[in-house]
Amino acid sequence: xxxxxxxxxxxxxxxxxxxxxxxxxxxxxxxxxxxxxxxxxxxxxxxxxxxxxxxxxxxxxxxxxxxxxxxxxxxxxxxxxxxxxxxxxxxxxxxxxxxxxxxxxxxxxxxxxxxxxxxxxxxxxxxxxxxxxxxxxxxxxxxxxxxxxxxxxxxxxxxxxxxxxxxxxxxxxxxxxxxxxxxxxxxxxxxxxxxxxxxxxxxxxxxxxxxxxxxxxxxxxxxxxxxxxxxxxxxxxxxxxxxxxxxxxxxxxxxxxxx
Amino acid sequence: xxxxxxxxxxxxxxxxxxxxxxxxxxxxxxxxxxxxxxxxxxxxxxxxxxxxxxxxxxxxxxxxxxxxxxxxxxxxxxxxxxxxxxxxxxxxxxxxxxxxxxxxxxxxxxxxxxxxxxxxxxxxxxxxxxxxxxxxxxxxxxxxxxxxxxxxxxxxxxxxxxxxxxxxxxxxxxxxxxxxxxxxxxxxxxxxxxxxxxxxxxxxxxxxxxxxxxxxxxxxxxxxxxxxxxxxxxxxxxxxxxxxxxxxxxxxxxxxxxxxxxxxxxxxxxxxxxxx
Amino acid sequence: xxxxxxxxxxxxxxxxxxxxxxxxxxxxxxxxxxxxxxxxxxxxxxxxxxxxxxxxxxxxxxxxxxxxxxxxxxxxxxxxxxxxxxxxxxxxxxxxxxxxxxxxxxxxxxxxxxxxxxxxxxxxxxxxxxxxxxxxxxxxxxxxxxxxxxxxxxxxxxxxxxxxxxxxxxxxxxxxxxxxxxxxxxxxxxxxxxxxxxxxxxxxxxxxxxxxxxxxxxxxxxxxxxxxx
Numbered sequence: 096x097x098x099x100x101x102x103x104x105x106x107x108x109x110x111x112x113x114x115x116x117x118x119x120x121x122x123x124x125x126x127x128x129x130x131x132x133x134x135x136x137x138x139x140x141x142x143x144x145x146x147x148x149x150x151x152x153x154x155x156x157x158x159x160x161x162x163x164x165x166x167x168x169x170x171x172x173x174x175x176x177x178x179x180x181x182x183x184x185x186x187x188x189x190x191x192x193x194x195x196x197x198x199x200x201x202x203x204x205x206x207x208x209x210x211x212x213x214x215x216x217x218x219x220x221x222x223x224x225x226x227x228x229x230x231x232x233x234x235x236x237x238x239x240x241x242x243x244x245x246x247x248x249x250x251x252x253x254x255x256x257x258x259x260x261x262x263x264x265x266x267x268x269x270x271x272x273x274x275x276x277x278x279x280x281x282x283x284x285x286x287x288x289x290x291x292x293x294x295x296x297x298x299x300x301x302x303x304x305x306x307x308x309x310x311x312x313x314x315x316x317x318x319x320x321x322x323x324x325x326x327x328x329x330x331x332x333x334x335x336x337x338x339x340x341x342x343x344x345x346x347x348x349x350x351x352x353x354x
Numbered sequence: 355x356x357x358x359x360x361x362x363x364x365x366x367x368x369x370x371x372x373x374x375x376x377x378x379x380x381x382x383x384x385x386x387x388x389x390x391x392x393x394x395x396x397x398x399x400x401x402x403x404x405x406x407x408x409x410x411x412x413x414x415x416x417x418x419x420x421x422x423x424x425x426x427x428x429x430x431x432x433x434x435x436x437x438x439x440x441x442x443x444x445x446x447x448x449x450x451x452x453x454x455x456x457x458x459x460x461x462x463x464x465x466x467x468x469x470x471x472x473x474x475x476x477x478x479x480x481x482x483x484x485x486x487x488x489x490x491x492x493x494x495x496x497x498x499x500x501x502x503x504x505x506x507x508x509x510x511x512x513x514x515x516x517x518x519x520x521x522x523x524x525x526x527x528x529x530x531x532x533x534x535x536x537x538x539x540x541x542x543x544x545x546x547x548x549x550x551x552x553x554x555x556x557x558x559x560x561x562x563x564x565x566x567x568x569x570x571x572x573x574x575x576x577x578x579x580x581x582x583x584x585x586x587x588x589x590x591x592x593x594x595x596x597x598x599x600x601x602x603x604x605x606x607x608x609x610x611x612x613x614x615x616x617x618x619x620x621x622x623x624x625x626x627x628x629x630x
Numbered sequence: 631x632x633x634x635x636x637x638x639x640x641x642x643x644x645x646x647x648x649x650x651x652x653x654x655x656x657x658x659x660x661x662x663x664x665x666x667x668x669x670x671x672x673x674x675x676x677x678x679x680x681x682x683x684x685x686x687x688x689x690x691x692x693x694x695x696x697x698x699x700x701x702x703x704x705x706x707x708x709x710x711x712x713x714x715x716x717x718x719x720x721x722x723x724x725x726x727x728x729x730x731x732x733x734x735x736x737x738x739x740x741x742x743x744x745x746x747x748x749x750x751x752x753x754x755x756x757x758x759x760x761x762x763x764x765x766x767x768x769x770x771x772x773x774x775x776x777x778x779x780x781x782x783x784x785x786x787x788x789x790x791x792x793x794x795x796x797x798x799x800x801x802x803x804x805x806x807x808x809x810x811x812x813x814x815x816x817x818x819x820x821x822x823x824x825x826x827x828x829x830x831x832x833x834x835x836x837x838x839x840x841x842x843x844x845x846x847x848x849x850x851x852x853x854x855x856x857x858x859x
Binding site: 106 | 712741742770775
C-alpha cells in the first residue's frame with residue numbers, strides 16, 4: 096500500500112534536497128544513473144539486450160519473421176513493439192492484459208525508434224506488396240526502480256543494434272545484420288514542484304507532478320516526445336529539458352552503439 | 355513438417371556407446387548455474403541457467419491477499435504464475451498466458467502448497483513468479499527449482515526446499531534431463547519434483563509411452579538427480595548469505611521497547627563473554 | 631566466507647538442526663522427534679532450545695514492538711497504518727494521545743503522515759492493533775525515513791544500542807529504529823546523509839567482522855569531505 100503513497104516527510108525532504116541541487120542518491124539534478132548493458136542475452140531471439148539503469152532492469156528480445164506488409168506501406172517492413180510489466184518487477188504490477196501504462200510505454204519507445212528511422216524499414220522489404228520482414232520488439236521489465244521510459248528504450252535500441260535477420264532459415268539468402276542508420280536516445284525528466292530531475296529513481300517518480308520524455312537522434316534533432324502525469328510545464332522549462340536531453344543523449348549514445 | 359518427420363526417422367538420439375547428441379550419457383544432467391537474490395524489488399529471487407534454459411524466479415510475500423473475497427481466513431494462499439517471454443522460443447510466442455502456462459502454474463502452485471507453512475499467515479498470499487527468458491525443454495523443472503530458492507531467499511517458512519527434474523525415453527532408452535530436440539523426437543517425458551529430505555513427490559506429470567519398468571527407471575534417475583540439484587540450491591543460498599555467527603551475535607538484539615516480548619531472539623547476555 | 635570468528639554454516643529450510651531432547655524454538659519445526667530449520671538462517675542453541683535466526687523475511691508484528699508506520703487510510707474512529715508487514719494495522723482513536731471525536735480523525739493524522747508507535751496486540755488470526763500510549767510515541771515531522779530489511783535491525787541497533795549510539799554521536803543525528811525495519815533520522819541534511827550512509831553500510835555488510843570500526847571510519851572520512859558523496 097505505501098508503495099503508492101509517499102510520506103509527507105519524504106516529499107518535503109526530496110524537495111528540500113533538490114532546492115540545493117542534490118538528490119537522495121547523491122546525483123546532480125541533471126545526472127542519469129549508471130547504464131550497464133549486456134548484449135545477446137537470449138539465444139532464441141534474433142537480437143537481445145539486457146539494460147540496467149540503476150536498479151531498473153529491462154530485457155528486450157527481437158524476433159523476426161516473414162509476413163505481409165500493411166496495406167498503406169506496401170514496400171516497408173513491419174515494426175511492432177510491446178511491453179510486459181511482469182508482476183515480479185514490482186509489487187504494484189499485476190498479471191493480466193496490458194494496462195495503459197504498459198501501452199503508453201510501448202508506443203513511446205516505438206515512436207522514438209520508428210520516427211528516427213533507426214532501422215531502414217524499406218530495406219526490409221522482400222517482395223513489394225506481398226512479403227516483408229516483421230520485426231517484433233518485446234520489452235520485458237524485470238525489476239522496476241524508476242524511469243521505465245529510458246530503460247526500455249535503451250534496451251530496445253541496444254537489442255536492435257545487434258540483431259541479425261535469419262534470412263537463411265527463410266530461404267532468403269544469407270543472414271544479415273539489421274540496417275541500422277540512426278541512433279535515438281530517450282531522456283526523461285521529472286518535475287517535483289518546480290525542480291527538474293533527470294532519470295528519476297522510483298522514489299522521485301512517485302513524488303513527481305509531471306514528466307517529460309524527449310528522444311533525440313545523433314544530430315540532436317527531436318524525434319519523439321511525451322509528457323505524462325497531471326502537472327504542467329512552462330514553455331521555458333520544456334526548452335531547458337530538450338537541451339538537457341540533447342546533452343545527456345550525447346553521453347549515453349556511445350554506450351548503446353555496438354562495440 | 356515433412357522435413358521434421360524425415361529427420362526423426364534418420365536421427366539417432368542416442369548411439370551404440372550410450373552417447374547422446376550433446377555428448378551426455380543417459381544419467382547426466384546438463385550444466386546448471388544457480389544464483390540467489392538477483393532482483394531488488396522482489397522479496398526473494400533466483401536466476402537459473404540449466405542447459406539452454408534461462409529462467410528467473412521471484413517471490414512476494416506473505417502479503418495481504420487481494421481481492422479480499424479470495425483470502426483464506428486460516429492460511430496463506432500459495433500461488434504461482436509461470437510465464438514464457440515472447441522471445442524465449444524459436445517461434446515467437448504471443449504475450450499472455452496460454453493453456454499450457456495455466457496448467458503449469460497450477461501444478462507448481464500445488465507443489466509449493468505442500469511445503470510452505472501456510473497456516474502461519476492467515477489471509478495473506480505468497481506469490482511466486484516464474485519467467486522463462488530462454489527455453490530448451492525442462493522449463494517447469496528449472497522454474498520450480500529456482501522458485502524454491504527464491505522462496506528461501508524471501509524468508510518464507512517451509513518444511514524443505516523442492517528439487518525438480520525430468521526424465522524421459524529416447525530411442526527406447528530411459529534418460530535423464532531431456533533437451534529440446536530429445537523432448538521433440540523422444541518417446542516419453544516425465545517431469546517430477548520431490549521434497550529432498552523425505553522423498554515425497556509433490557509434482558508428477560508424464561506424457562508419451564513408458565512400461566512400468568521404464569517408469570521406475572525414470573523415477574530413479576530423477577530422484578537421484580534431485581539430490582544433486584538440492585546441493586546446488588543450498589550452495590546458491592549459502593553463497594548469497596555467507597556469514598559468521600559471532601558477528602551476528604556480537605551486535606545482537608534490542609533493548610529498545612519497554613515491554614520485552616516473548617519468543618524474541620536470545621540476547622547477547624545469554625551467550626557468555628566469548629559469544630561462541 | 632569472511633571473518634576470523636567461529637564460522638557457523640547457514641541452514642536452509644529442511645536441514646536437521648537438532649535431535650531428541652532439544653525443544654523447537656522460532657524458525658524451526660519438529661517431526662519424528664527431530665528438529666529441522668523452517669527458514670533460511672543461522673542455527674542457535676541455548677538452554678535446550680534450538681532456534682534459527684532468519685536472514686531474510688517480512689516483518690511479523692509482535693506485542694510491544696516499537697514500529698514506524700505510515701497512514702494509508704482513515705476511518706471515522708481509527709487510522710489504518712502500513713507497518714511494512716503482511717497485515718494492515720489499525721490505530722484506534724482511543725489509543726492515540728489526543729481526544730478524538732467520532733469523524734474527526736483527519737484533524738490529527740492524515741494520509742501520508744508518519745508516526746512512531748507500538749504494537750498493542752496481535753491475536754491468533756494475526757489481527758494487529760497499534761497504540762500511541764507509550765512514552766516515545768509521536769508523529770514524526772521533518773527528517774528522513776529509510777528502510778532496511780527487518781532482519782538487519784539488531785545489527786543497526788547493536789549490542790545494548792551500541793551501534794546506533796555510535797552513529798548518533800558521530801553524526802549528531804537523532805535516530806529512531808523501528809522493529810519493522812523503518813528508521814527515522816533527524817538532523818541537518820549533512821548529518822542525516824552521513825547517518826543514512828552508515829546504515830546502508832551495515833545493511834550491506836551485516837556479516838562483516840569489525841563492522842563497528844568500519845562504520846566509524848566511514849563517517850569520519852566522509853565528514854571531512856566538502857560534500858557528502
